[in-house]
Amino acid sequence: MDIITVKNLHKIYKEAEIEVHAVRGIDLSFKQGEFSAIVGPSGSGKTTFLNLLGGLDTASEGEILIDGTDMEALRGSKLIDFRMKNIGFVFQAYNLIPVLTAKENVEFIMHLQGTSKAERTKRSTELLTAVGLGERLNSRPGKLSGGQQQRVAVARALASKPKFILADEPTANLDSESTANLLNIMERLNKEENITFIFSTHDARVVKKARRIITLEDGKILKDEVK
Amino acid sequence: MNEYIKLAWRNIWRNRRRTMITSASIFFAIFFSIILHSFQTGAWSNFLDNLVSNYSGHMQIQNKDYFKNQTINFSMPYTNELHETLNTIDEITSFSPVIQCGGLASSGEISKIGIVFGVDLNDEISNAYVDSCLINIFISEQVVNELKNRNIPNELIEKINNLNKKYYKNKDDLKLNLKLAEEEMSFLDLIAETAFLKSEFISKKDNGVNIGFELAKYLELEIGDSIIILGQGYHGATAAGKYRIKGLLKFPAFEFNNSVIYMPIKTAQILQSAYVVSGNLQDTTFLVNYVRINTNNPASLDKRSESRTLKIKDKVEKLIANKELDVVYWQKINPEMTQLAGSKQGSSKIISFMLYLIIGFGIFGTVLMMIAERKREFGIMIAIGMKKGKLAIIVILEMILLSLLGIVSGSIATLPIVLIGHYFPLKYSGGAAEMLENLNVEATVPFQNVDFYYLEQAFTVLFIVALVIIYPVIKIIRTKVI
Numbered sequence: 071m072d073i074i075t076v077k078n079l080h081k082i083y084k085e086a087e088i089e090v091h092a093v094r095g096i097d098l099s100f101k102q103g104e105f106s107a108i109v110g111p112s113g114s115g116k117t118t119f120l121n122l123l124g125g126l127d128t129a130s131e132g133e134i135l136i137d138g139t140d141m142e143a144l145r146g147s148k149l150i151d152f153r154m155k156n157i158g159f160v161f162q163a164y165n166l167i168p169v170l171t172a173k174e175n176v177e178f179i180m181h182l183q184g185t186s187k188a189e190r191t192k193r194s195t196e197l198l199t200a201v202g203l204g205e206r207l208n209s210r211p212g213k214l215s216g217g218q219q220q221r222v223a224v225a226r227a228l229a230s231k232p233k234f235i236l237a238d239e240p241t242a243n244l245d246s247e248s249t250a251n252l253l254n255i256m257e258r259l260n261k262e263e264n265i266t267f268i269f270s271t272h273d274a275r276v277v278k279k280a281r282r283i284i285t286l287e288d289g290k291i292l293k294d295e296v297k
Numbered sequence: 298m299n300e301y302i303k304l305a306w307r308n309i310w311r312n313r314r315r316t317m318i319t320s321a322s323i324f325f326a327i328f329f330s331i332i333l334h335s336f337q338t339g340a341w342s343n344f345l346d347n348l349v350s351n352y353s354g355h356m357q358i359q360n361k362d363y364f365k366n367q368t369i370n371f372s373m374p375y376t377n378e379l380h381e382t383l384n385t386i387d388e389i390t391s392f393s394p395v396i397q398c399g400g401l402a403s404s405g406e407i408s409k410i411g412i413v414f415g416v417d418l419n420d421e422i423s424n425a426y427v428d429s430c431l432i433n434i435f436i437s438e439q440v441v442n443e444l445k446n447r448n449i450p451n452e453l454i455e456k457i458n459n460l461n462k463k464y465y466k467n468k469d470d471l472k473l474n475l476k477l478a479e480e481e482m483s484f485l486d487l488i489a490e491t492a493f494l495k496s497e498f499i500s501k502k503d504n505g506v507n508i509g510f511e512l513a514k515y516l517e518l519e520i521g522d523s524i525i526i527l528g529q530g531y532h533g534a535t536a537a538g539k540y541r542i543k544g545l546l547k548f549p550a551f552e553f554n555n556s557v558i559y560m561p562i563k564t565a566q567i568l569q570s571a572y573v574v575s576g577n578l579q580d581t582t583f584l585v586n587y588v589r590i591n592t593n594n595p596a597s598l599d600k601r602s603e604s605r606t607l608k609i610k611d612k613v614e615k616l617i618a619n620k621e622l623d624v625v626y627w628q629k630i631n632p633e634m635t636q637l638a639g640s641k642q643g644s645s646k647i648i649s650f651m652l653y654l655i656i657g658f659g660i661f662g663t664v665l666m667m668i669a670e671r672k673r674e675f676g677i678m679i680a681i682g683m684k685k686g687k688l689a690i691i692v693i694l695e696m697i698l699l700s701l702l703g704i705v706s707g708s709i710a711t712l713p714i715v716l717i718g719h720y721f722p723l724k725y726s727g728g729a730a731e732m733l734e735n736l737n738v739e740a741t742v743p744f745q746n747v748d749f750y751y752l753e754q755a756f757t758v759l760f761i762v763a764l765v766i767i768y769p770v771i772k773i774i775r776t777k778v779i
């Protein structure tokens with residue numbers, strides 16, 4: 071079953087007099103349990119596309135259906151709620167709230183969702199253990215390495231039990247060991263828990279791990295291959 | 298909410314230095330503003346209360362027409378019931394009937410307009426003051442000559458001679474005016490003894506009066522001589538009487554010395570026929586111009602003081618239950634004084650306002666920096682599900698906590714100064730002290746005790762913060778996630 075359907079998606083940035091056509095007509099769909107990479111050179115529209123998918127930005131034209139819901143129709147706090155329930159985010163950097171510990175960062179969304187304290191503690195501990203940070207529950211982001219921070223971000227993205235996780239170049243700032251580590255964790259969560267990951271990257275080592283590779287060029291799909 | 302406070306609290310400590318600087322600015326503004334207010338209001342209220350309670354009284358009970366026509370014809374009966382009723386009111390600390398009227402004072406050949414005051418001999422406080430104004434030293438020609446025969450240095454004789462025909466209340470008063478050199482101090486007692494003048498306070502027993510020394514001089518009268526007073530009595534009756542001068546008075550105000558005649562209240566009432574006889578003589582009701590009341594609510598610049606005054610006024614009015622009588626209070630009796638005091642307080646308000654303006658900009662700067670730094674963080678928080686309203690609440694909480702740090706610490710820091718200043722007030726010294734004491738005003742500058750104004754200051758800061766906060770809140774609401 072498709073959880074995301076994208077039809078004729080366009081995004082045009084207008085800044086001053088200049089128009090940038092960042093996404094030029096993308097038609098695509100994603101299924102539950104995918105582990106897909108969006109690749110392409112810098113400026114090809116990966117971030118723009120993921121932002122549109124995540125409802126962080128609005129399309130200029132076209133349609134995005136998530137589990138049958140039209141993202142266009144959602145605004146303001148409805149959109150924020152929808153995102154929280156359905157989509158997990160991992161950004162390239164500075165994902166975490168610096169004044170909260172790893173555990174508190176993971177619990178933050180659950181707190182917003184009104185999950186009970188006992189449940190929050192249980193789940194945040196489980197998730198952080200799953201990403202290999204069972205020992206660092208009470209460390210603040212500043213005390214964690216970049217790779218560890220990204221793993222906390224993955225744990226956090228999972229906390230709200232979203233339908234899929236969008237990760238925009240999650241390994242861009244990581245060394246190769248941390249990159250491998252993070253990808254292994256994502257892969258395992260995908261295989262064992264059937265969690266859908268859609269991530270962008272231009273790192274060849276990351277691309278290798280993906281089971282579907284969507285290549286963008288100038289805002290259009292150049293290739294869409296499934297291994 | 299706890300979660301938000303926790304987050305806000307941690308956030309303000311992210312940039313420790315900035316937090317310290319911002320809250321320190323609030324600290325100093327609150328600190329100086331409170332000290333300034335406490336000092337100014339305290340000093341002025343003290344001065345005001347001294348004047349008011351010594352002169353007009355905090356309140357007066359008057360015939361309802363007296364305020365417009367201040368003559369004996371609009372006087373009021375001072376009955377035992379009224380006296381008893383006033384005694385039962387807890388808020389009243391002292392009260393005394395007042396009788397005063399104009400009259401022609403004369404020594405037989407010379408006359409002059411004077412003012413007769415009937416003194417309630419039971420009113421110890423005002424009696425003590427009048428008593429303290431009695432003249433006990435007079436440097437006459439004879440005194441100067443007598444002192445010349447003593448072993449007194451010529452320079453000192455010269456100084457004494459300069460004070461020829463001058464009156465002084467007591468040794469201290471004399472000392473102040475004689476400007477004695479250190480080595481001349483030993484002669485002070487001798488001079489005071491030689492120049493001693495026996496002035497006695499009026500009493501119920503005899504028909505004596507105390508009069509201002511300038512009036513005595515003008516009428517060429519001395520202690521022991523008789524003074525004749527002529528005037529208008531109650532409802533056109535002729536007022537005429539002859540009294541023995543028991544003492545001379547010297548007040549700080551010149552006009553007083555020129556005109557006052559103090560006599561026991563009964564004597565003054567009889568002089569003016571200020572009484573109503575109904576039936577037999579035992580039922581005589583004496584009339585007074587008004588009854589002066591002091592209360593436990595000091596005259597003050599504090600806005601709440603007036604509302605307390607009004608409460609007491611209402612209570613007194615209700616208890617005396619007499620439609621013919623009005624209770625007027627000091628703000629109404631002395632509108633000029635109220636205005637003057639108010640304008641004095643204005644200056645401290647302006648300084649406080651400027652202090653707060655400065656911290657307003659300070660806080661605004663902090664807010665701008667904070668918003669700029671955390672733009673991305675706000676975006677991420679919104680992306681992962683934080684509602685903008687809640688985010689705004691956190692930022693508001695941060696600013697409130699930050700301000701409270703300054704407000705609370707600044708207020709606490711003022712406590713030792715304000716409390717010590719209140720309970721152990723500064724004292725004026727030298728000429729200023731003398732002048733105030735002459736006015737029967739305590740020569741101290743007490744700080745206003747901890748009171749409502751602390752909250753006023755705190756809320757002023759919070760109000761400024763509320764204004765400054767509008768900007769980041771708008772910014773947050775307009776935040777685009779990416």
Ligand SMILES: Nc1ncnc2c1ncn2[C@@H]1O[C@H](COP(=O)(O)OP(=O)(O)O)[C@@H](O)[C@H]1O
Nearest residue numbers: 083085090092111112113114115116117118119
């Ligand atoms: N906020 C924006 N305003 C204007 N142009 C933008 C904005 N974001 C991205 N672009 C432009 O859109 C194009 C695609 O950018 P982006 O989606 O960031 O590509 P990628 O993530 O693949 O590097 C680029 O030409 C970029 O300059």
Ligand SMILES: [Mg+2]
Nearest residue numbers: 116117118239
């Ligand atoms: Mg990008």
